[in-house]
Amino acid sequence: xxxxxxxxxxxxxxxxxxxxxxxxxxxxxxxxxxxxxxxxxxxxxxxxxxxxxxxxxxxxxxxxxxxxxxxxxxxxxxxxxxxxxxxxxxxxxxxxxxxxxxxxxxxxxxxxxxxxxxxxxxxxxxxxxxxxxxxxxxxxxxxxxxxxxxxxxxxxxxxxxxxxxxxxxxxxxxxxxxxxxxxxxxxxxxxxxxxxxxxxxxxxxxxxxxxxxxxxxxxxxxxxxxxxxxxxxxxxx
Amino acid sequence: xxxxxxxxxxxxxxxxxxxxxxxxxxxxxxxxxxxxxxxxxxxxxxxxxxxxxxxxxxxxxxxxxxxxxxxxxxxxxxxxxxxxxxxxxxxx
Numbered sequence: 001x002x003x004x005x006x007x008x009x010x011x012x013x014x015x016x017x018x019x020x021x022x023x024x025x026x027x028x029x030x031x032x033x034x035x036x037x038x039x040x041x042x043x044x045x046x047x048x049x050x051x052x053x054x055x056x057x058x059x060x061x062x063x064x065x066x067x068x069x070x071x072x073x074x075x076x077x078x079x080x081x082x083x084x085x086x087x088x089x090x091x092x093x094x095x096x097x098x099x100x101x102x103x104x105x106x107x108x109x110x111x112x113x114x115x116x117x118x119x120x121x122x123x124x125x126x127x128x129x130x131x132x133x134x135x136x137x138x139x140x141x142x143x144x145x146x147x148x149x150x151x152x153x154x155x156x157x158x159x160x161x162x163x164x165x166x167x168x169x170x171x172x173x174x175x176x177x178x179x180x181x182x183x184x185x186x187x188x189x190x191x192x193x194x195x196x197x198x199x200x201x202x203x204x205x206x207x208x209x210x211x212x213x214x215x216x217x218x219x220x221x222x223x224x225x226x227x228x229x230x231x232x233x234x235x236x237x
Numbered sequence: 238x239x240x241x242x243x244x245x246x247x248x249x250x251x252x253x254x255x256x257x258x259x260x261x262x263x264x265x266x267x268x269x270x271x272x273x274x275x276x277x278x279x280x281x282x283x284x285x286x287x288x289x290x291x292x293x294x295x296x297x298x299x300x301x302x303x304x305x306x307x308x309x310x311x312x313x314x315x316x317x318x319x320x321x322x323x324x325x326x327x328x329x
Contacts (some may be wrong), residue, residue: 017302018273022250029260031288038319054318063255063303071306136291
């Protein structure tokens, strides 16, 4: 068979992994490249966040995500971030941002306390659902909202935390440009706030939180230090 | 089906298919074999070519369909990054 320019035309047979798991010819692309990072448990001696962070794998299709997910141990020690990429005439240029990731992300961490009888709570399921919402791009309402940068899970004795990382805390950022984009000067504070609040609502839905359970947005001014310097909440949903 | 497969030295047919597969450009016209449910069409109606969104229910269906480790040296790679975990990895 000949390949016509990859477009979906009738007569151009598209065989997915569901049609034939061993001999498929199309995969389900993700809108962004995502990188899965493993966070080593801290030693308690003032570790630098960067030293605890290990890049596991980068992927850009639904199939690859599941291949990774089903073969990974310790699901509760990861975070998933968008791989920053720039588009050039030759296609995408990937910027490896391993050591910089914590510096430009502002986690909108939430603290969820499981009931005492459910210490092992469905954290694995919540974490999976958070990742699926991120890679499936269903957290943001518009393609150009541009805030979602990653999701993170953190499990400790007696509590767990699932966080959604956004690009901004609702303000323009240095180098963010002039446009109506996340972090750009052209985006009004009102719109920035609306986008973030919408994200918060959606994230609550993903995590099956009740309306009364409050999610706090807080900017990390020094997130390079592993989250110990959480700023006070900017706003809540 | 809980037996752990031995890591293949050669890429499996599934991995080879993944590596040569084209990226789907539009999805609302793909007809999935039963009992697989298509993604919510509203998510991708009028979407730019190749910019696809997927709802959770659609994504969860892949869990049993694509089970291949992402690379031939995956086990070593995980050992390097995650460490030698004594905790059993549970297949979900």
